[in-house]
Amino acid sequence: ESSAKVIDGKAVAEQIRDEITAEVSRMKDEIGVVPGLAVILVGDRKDSATYVRNKKKACDSVGITSFEARLPEDSSEHEVLKFISGYNDDPSVHGILVQLPLPSHMNEQNILNAVSIEKDVDGFHPLNIGRLAMRGRDPLFVPCTPKGCIELLHRYGIDIKGKRAVVIGRSNIVGMPAALLLQSEDATVSIVHSRTKNPENIIKQADIIIAAVGQANMVRGSWIKPGAVVIDVGINPVEDAKSRRGYRLVGDVCYEEACKVASAITPVPGGVGPMTIAMLLSNTLSSAKRAHNFQ
Amino acid sequence: ESSAKVIDGKAVAEQIRDEITAEVSRMKDEIGVVPGLAVILVGDRKDSATYVRNKKKACDSVGITSFEARLPEDSSEHEVLKFISGYNDDPSVHGILVQLPLPSHMNEQNILNAVSIEKDVDGFHPLNIGRLAMRGRDPLFVPCTPKGCIELLHRYGIDIKGKRAVVIGRSNIVGMPAALLLQSEDATVSIVHSRTKNPENIIKQADIIIAAVGQANMVRGSWIKPGAVVIDVGINPVEDAKSRRGYRLVGDVCYEEACKVASAITPVPGGVGPMTIAMLLSNTLSSAKRAHNFQ
Ligand SMILES: NC(=O)C1=CN([C@@H]2O[C@H](COP(=O)(O)OP(=O)(O)OC[C@H]3O[C@@H](n4cnc5c(N)ncnc54)[C@H](OP(=O)(O)O)[C@@H]3O)[C@@H](O)[C@H]2O)C=CC1
Ligand SMILES: NC(=O)C1=CN([C@@H]2O[C@H](COP(=O)(O)OP(=O)(O)OC[C@H]3O[C@@H](n4cnc5c(N)ncnc54)[C@H](OP(=O)(O)O)[C@@H]3O)[C@@H](O)[C@H]2O)C=CC1
Numbered sequence: 001e002s003s004a005k006v007i008d009g010k011a012v013a014e015q016i017r018d019e020i021t022a023e024v025s026r027m028k029d030e031i032g033v034v035p036g037l038a039v040i041l042v043g044d045r046k047d048s049a050t051y052v053r054n055k056k057k058a059c060d061s062v063g064i065t066s067f068e069a070r071l072p073e074d075s076s077e078h079e080v081l082k083f084i085s086g087y088n089d090d091p092s093v094h095g096i097l098v099q100l101p102l103p104s105h106m107n108e109q110n111i112l113n114a115v116s117i118e119k120d121v122d123g124f125h126p127l128n129i130g131r132l133a134m135r136g137r138d139p140l141f142v143p144c145t146p147k148g149c150i151e152l153l154h155r156y157g158i159d160i161k162g163k164r165a166v167v168i169g170r171s172n173i174v175g176m177p178a179a180l181l182l183q184s185e186d187a188t189v190s191i192v193h194s195r196t197k198n199p200e201n202i203i204k205q206a207d208i209i210i211a212a213v214g215q216a217n218m219v220r221g222s223w224i225k226p227g228a229v230v231i232d233v234g235i236n237p238v239e240d241a242k243s244r245r246g247y248r249l250v251g252d253v254c255y256e257e258a259c260k261v262a263s264a265i266t267p268v269p270g271g272v273g274p275m276t277i278a279m280l281l282s283n284t285l286s287s288a289k290r291a292h293n294f295q
Numbered sequence: 296e297s298s299a300k301v302i303d304g305k306a307v308a309e310q311i312r313d314e315i316t317a318e319v320s321r322m323k324d325e326i327g328v329v330p331g332l333a334v335i336l337v338g339d340r341k342d343s344a345t346y347v348r349n350k351k352k353a354c355d356s357v358g359i360t361s362f363e364a365r366l367p368e369d370s371s372e373h374e375v376l377k378f379i380s381g382y383n384d385d386p387s388v389h390g391i392l393v394q395l396p397l398p399s400h401m402n403e404q405n406i407l408n409a410v411s412i413e414k415d416v417d418g419f420h421p422l423n424i425g426r427l428a429m430r431g432r433d434p435l436f437v438p439c440t441p442k443g444c445i446e447l448l449h450r451y452g453i454d455i456k457g458k459r460a461v462v463i464g465r466s467n468i469v470g471m472p473a474a475l476l477l478q479s480e481d482a483t484v485s486i487v488h489s490r491t492k493n494p495e496n497i498i499k500q501a502d503i504i505i506a507a508v509g510q511a512n513m514v515r516g517s518w519i520k521p522g523a524v525v526i527d528v529g530i531n532p533v534e535d536a537k538s539r540r541g542y543r544l545v546g547d548v549c550y551e552e553a554c555k556v557a558s559a560i561t562p563v564p565g566g567v568g569p570m571t572i573a574m575l576l577s578n579t580l581s582s583a584k585r586a587h588n589f590q
Pocket of ligand 2: 467489491507510531568
């Protein structure tokens with residue numbers, strides 16, 4: 001008796017990758033330029049290594065050249081900055097990504113600020129965030145995960161303008177930029193965070209909910225207005241004896257309950273997750289197009 | 296039968312100016328440095344000339360040195376940029392303000408971007424706005440009018456954390472930064488704008504209302520939750536045969552109705568208005584302190 005349409009992020013992400021593949025090849029044919037993405041990985045955290053490998057694979061699959069710098073855990077900030085500066089100056093690199101978290105002896109802010117604003121495909125530079133917040137100023141890049149959320153709404157033909165939207169979470173990388181994006185599309189936006197009292201009262205008023213909290217199943221079915229659209233960014237491991245790994249991944253929204261109330265909802269996994277990398281590829285392609293003035 | 300406490304912006308602004316006067320004189324005594332504010336005025340709009348004169352007077356009254364560049368209406372963008380660059384390099388200037396609006400043949404964005412971020416006492420540079428939006432990044436300057444709104448809440452001992460706040464209006468200079476400031480103090484913020492449907496329903500939920508719309512008496516008493524705090528930024532002329540000038544100034548909130556419902560409210564004039572210049576002086580002082588590492 002689930003009534004919600006499932007927003008299939010995996011399928012949309014694949015479609016976007018196909019579009020990118022076509023554009024990359026057109027660019028190569030017409031002007032001989034191949035977009036390039038450089039990833040800097042410091043240390044040997046397993047999860048980070050996996051993310052970097054996935055990004056490399058994704059680049060390969062659409063024809064974007066990938067560059068990789070792996071530095072040992074005990075590198076100095078100065079060494080990382082040298083790599084960034086090299087990529088900043090390299091015309092075959094159009095996007096630079098520093099895999100986080102960095103080792104604790106490094107100043108993350110210094111390092112991220114060193115990435116040229118023209119190659120900040122993560123969109124985390126304060127100048128990009130400021131432009132995103134301001135009317136009449138366009139950011140060079142929009143952060144990938146929130147951009148993916150909005151892209152899902154667009155591709156499913158969901159109206160944003162004039163709608164009530166609630167974003168749960170206000171992190172620099174997801175919640176805050178998601179709220180700015182919804183507002184730039186003329187939603188009326190409220191932001192819920194850990195200090196919000198009775199969050200369910202506000203959430204219940206929303207036509208569009210974006211949840212980016214990191215709390216398994218926090219948003220219950222009874223918190224959702226019938227017919228609302230739910231975009232669930234959360235990726236949370238919960239114990240599951242039936243799973244081979246002993247756990248499974250769930251979102252910030254209780255899917256089983258929500259899918260009976262919402263008109264459309266993203267599953268976890270297979271919702272927002274696949275969109276993040278697709279948006280990274282899209283930002284890298286845009287950057288290369290901008291650098292070469294290619295329409 | 297008005298029950299609301301009147302938030303006396305004029306009195307608070309005077310108190311702040313006294314504090315600034317004391318700090319300016321302490322700075323001069325201890326390190327021999329006098330803070331300086333430079334204002335650039337292009338053209339001869341009467342209202343702009345009045346604003347500039349008021350800023351100059353305010354500087355004089357607290358002991359801040361003021362510099363002024365007046366350029367003719369038909370100056371080139373290049374000439375304006377030359378003055379900005381001169382002030383950027385001048386160590387006796389700690390704040391630079393370009394009086395808006397600029398003549399229509401100039402690119403406002405180019406000109407504002409030329410102001411050194413260390414001297415951007417208006418706080419309008421996208422890098423400042425980005426830092427204001429991001430958690431863990433502090434802006435060098437906070438835009439004066441929204442900073443004045445928050446300062447009034449602070450000085451009247453009004454709690455912000457955990458409160459529901461609604462900002463009406465989302466301009467780059469008032470509404471948007473006001474919302475970011477409230478959020479950085481842990482209010483749960485909603486932003487109402489011209490595309491919002493049934494704004495009264497959202498406004499009615501707010502413990503704190505900041506109205507920055509530019510629509511005389513738009514917010515009615517019935518839109519306000521009993522006991523809410525109302526900060527009215529609007530300054531709107533309405534016809535008034537009884538006034539010598541033929542008009543008087545009113546806010547965006549219908550004061551006569553609101554003062555019966557709210558627990559505290561700013562009047563217009565005499566509320567937020569006087570705070571804006573006080574915050575400009577405060578930003579100039581902070582800038583001078585930062586430049587000379589003076590605590
Ligand atoms: N699909 C994808 O590609 C991605 C998924 N994610 C996932 O999204 C989730 C959020 O990530 P991220 O934004 O980085 O997380 P952060 O931990 O940086 O931010 C979490 C936010 O949620 C708020 N919050 C925490 N608890 C509550 C609560 N009980 N009620 C309301 N708000 C609360 C916090 O509030 P406060 O600010 O007050 O502390 C904070 O703003 C995680 O599950 C993460 O794994 C993240 C990035 C990409
Ligand atoms: N006290 C002081 O020192 C200062 C006072 N002011 C005063 O504050 C007011 C606002 O100034 P400013 O921010 O520059 O103005 P702007 O015109 O730049 O912005 C007005 C905002 O109000 C929104 N708005 C317009 N009509 C409605 C409506 N009917 N319902 C809801 N929202 C609406 C607009 O929405 P949208 O974005 O959708 O168009 C816009 O975001 C003015 O009266 C101005 O004189 C301003 C600066 C300093």
